[in-house]
Amino acid sequence: MKETITNYIIEHITKQKVSGISEDEDLLGSGLVDSLGMMKLIAFIEKEYNLSIPSKDMTVENFMTIEQILNYIESIK
Amino acid sequence: MIYTLHHIIEEASKSAPHAIAFSCLNKTLSYSELELKANQLSYHLISVGIQKGDRVGIFMNRCIETAIAVYGILKSGAAYVPLDPFAPISRTVTIVDDCQIACLxxxxxxxxxxxxxxxxxxxxxxxxxxxxxxxxxxxxxEDIFAQKATTAKRIEILEDDLAFILYTSGSTGKPKGIMHTHYSALSLAKIVVDTFDFDEDDIFGNPAPLHFDPSTFGYFVAPLVMAKTIIVPDAHLRLPVSLSALIAKEKISVWYSVPLMLIQLLQSNTLNEHEFSSLRWVFFAGEVFIPKHLKALMEVWPHAKYCNLYGPAELILCTYHELKETITGEESIPIGRTWANTEHLVLNEQNQPVRNGETGELAVRSATLMRGYWNNVKLTEKSFHRIKIANGYDHIYYRTGDLVKLNKDGELLFLGRNDRQIKLRGYRIELDEVESVFLKHEKVLEVAVVIIALEKEAQELAVAIKLKDDSDVSEAELRQFSSEHLPAYAVPTYIEIFDDFPRTSSGKINRRQIADIIDQN
Structure with a gap:
């Protein structure tokens, strides 16, 4: 799951040239993911893992790093 | 007496040393801490050879250190140049070279x-x-803050000295540097404080990055009244649910952002979940606020006062319109009247003032007017409208390029541009610059950048490309190429390759028809 999400960000979202993203990197603060990118990422996660993410859960606490995203997905599965 | 920007915090650190000046996430700086740390930075800069008039770059995202950098650089006698860490490296290199930055x-x-x-x-x-x-x-x-900051030589800084350079999109494809002096920026802070009722109990929300002129509110206006500025972290700005929680938690009383950010807050459906009773003022600028969204916002936050601000970065701001009563949600919001120390003209194509109610280009004369564009006298002169009073004494107006007219209440209405500069989600973009970037690609022959707008609030940039004979290049490659030279917000959403362009009878590229074609695809 970690690899799938990391690869999706690298291949489809970020406009920067990066080879990898560490689990605790601030995706939003580093500019890897912008607002539109975040919407794309959330749509991807919903489709890929057959989830429905309520808008109230789209918070810094749940989506700032890949680690937080993984924890969040586990928590709502 | 306050003559320069850094006098603001020198005064505040004497009158209110323990009051919080800046806060970002769990970090805070009181006025006395800010004064000390800015001094320490300035001594360091002087010790490595920074001299009065030099330019020093600030390469940071939104964080507490931005405040130390701004004031430390100013105290050293240098001007600060904010560099957007999210911008493509080639653009940053162009700016660093253009104003010869030797220290970051x-x-x-x-x-x-x-x-x-x-x-x-x-x-x-x-x-x-x-x-x-x-x-x-x-x-x-850590090493900067470990220094003893008492022995450095005092630098005499005048209000006429350069304070910062803000780079913005230039139509030739090269960004242009807008120079503000201590005088023009401090004038802005004084006028704003004079116009509105801010005081030391206010808490300013500052979402603007340093390279956007609205940051002058958080970094200079708030300290002038010894208020607190909350630097909103990047992550919160991209997740409206968290932004809404932050505004409530920090008890922000003065908010200033582009309308889009407020619309996103509204659409996050979280404004009923928190307590926003501290919010006194909501300012917006940068683009037209669609009245139906503003009306909805005013219904959710009925206790706040709302004010439309207007001004190109060359003037920072120059007009305001406070919304006194509920709005219909249909009529467009005026940009209002010029404020203190400021006057305006509405000019026709012959540079003569139009009659009241007629449309013309807005030209503004103000204490907040920039000194000029960095290292570009020709462009500076072109942007000024001079009225000669006597030999050697002119009144200088800045030509905004914005078309306006007076409404029946004597307030200015914004009607559009007289050139190809646009505002997209609050970002200022020169369509000519975007075209010039694609033209740099070796396989590209002709380019037309257009705006696709199904609705006013859903505008997107699109580019039509005609390739050189026998050339082949993918849209993905063109996208990658443009994102290496343009800030992300100026990279077109749609990139389409055309065999040939539709043309008008005079042979010009028919951009309207191109927009229709891309729109239908």
Whole structure:
């Protein structure tokens, strides 16, 4: 799951040239993911893992790093 | 007496030393801490050879150190140049070269980008806040703050000295540097404080990055009344649910952002979940606020006062319109009247004032007017409208390029542009610059950038490309190429390759028809 999400960000979202993203990197603060990118990422996660993410859960606490995203997905599965 | 921007915090640190000046996430700076740390940074800068009039870059995202960098650089006698860490490296290199920056202030988070940057620009000799792997010497923040800050020589700084340079999109494809002096920026702060009822109990929300002129509100206006500024972190700005929680938690009383950010807050459906009773003022600028959204916002936050601000970065701001009563949700919001120390003209194509109610270009004369564009006298002169009073004495107006007219209440209405500059989600973009970037690609023959707008609030940039004979290039490659030269917000959403362009009878590219074609696809 970690690899799938990391690869999706690298291949489809970020406009920067990066080879990898560490689990605790601030995706939003580093500019890897912008607002539109975040919407794309959330749509991807919903489709890929057959989830429905309520808008109230789209918070810094749940989506700032890949680690937080993984924890969040586990928590709502 | 306050004559320069850094006098603001020198005064505040005497009157209210323990009051919080800036806060970002769990970090805070009181006025006395800010004064001390800014002094320490300025002594360091002077010790590495920074002289009055030099330019020092600030390469940081939104964080508490931005405040120390701004005031530390000003105290050293240099001007600060904010560099957007999210911008493509080639654009940053262009700016660093254009205004000859030899010193950068940064943070450890920017380490990898700083490494790339210093490799491309050998002129950078010093970096504060992170240590580059190669090249210039780096000094950690801890070492700056460990210095004894008492022995440095005092620099005499005048209000006429350069304070900062803001780079913005230039139609030739090269960004242009808007120079503001201590006088023009301090004038802005004084006028704003004079116009509205801010005081030391206010808490300003500052979402603007340093390279956007609205940051002058958080960094200079708030300290002038000894209020607190909350620097909104990047992550919160991209997740409206968290932004809404932050505004409530920090008890922000003065908010200033582009309308889009407020619309996103509204659409996050969280404004009923928190307590926003502290919010007194909501300011917006940068683009037209669609009245139906503003009306909805005013219904959710009925206790706040609302004010439309207007001004190109060359003037920072120059007009305001406070919404006194509920709005219909249909009529467009005026940009209002010019404020103190400011006057305006509405000019026709012959540079003569139009009659009341007629449309013309807005030209503004103000204490907040920029000094000019960095190293570009020709462009500066072109942007000024001079009225000669006597030999050697002119009244200088800035030509905004914005078309306006007076409504029946004597307030200015914004009607559009007289050139190809646009505002997209609050960002200022020159369509000619976007075209010039694509033209740099070796396989591209002709380019037309257009705006696709199904609705006013859903505008997107699109580009039509005609390739040179026998050339082949993918849209993905063109996208990658443009994102290496343009800030992300100026990279077109749609890139389409055309065999040939539709043309008007005079042979010009028919952009309207291109927009229709792309729109239908």
């Amino acid at each position: 202030i940064s943070t450890p988070q920017q380490q990898s980008k700083i490494n790339t940057l210093v490799k491309s620009v050998p002129r950078i000799k010093n970096v504060v806040g992170c240590e580059p792997m190669v090249g210039p010497s780096g000094t950690k923040w």
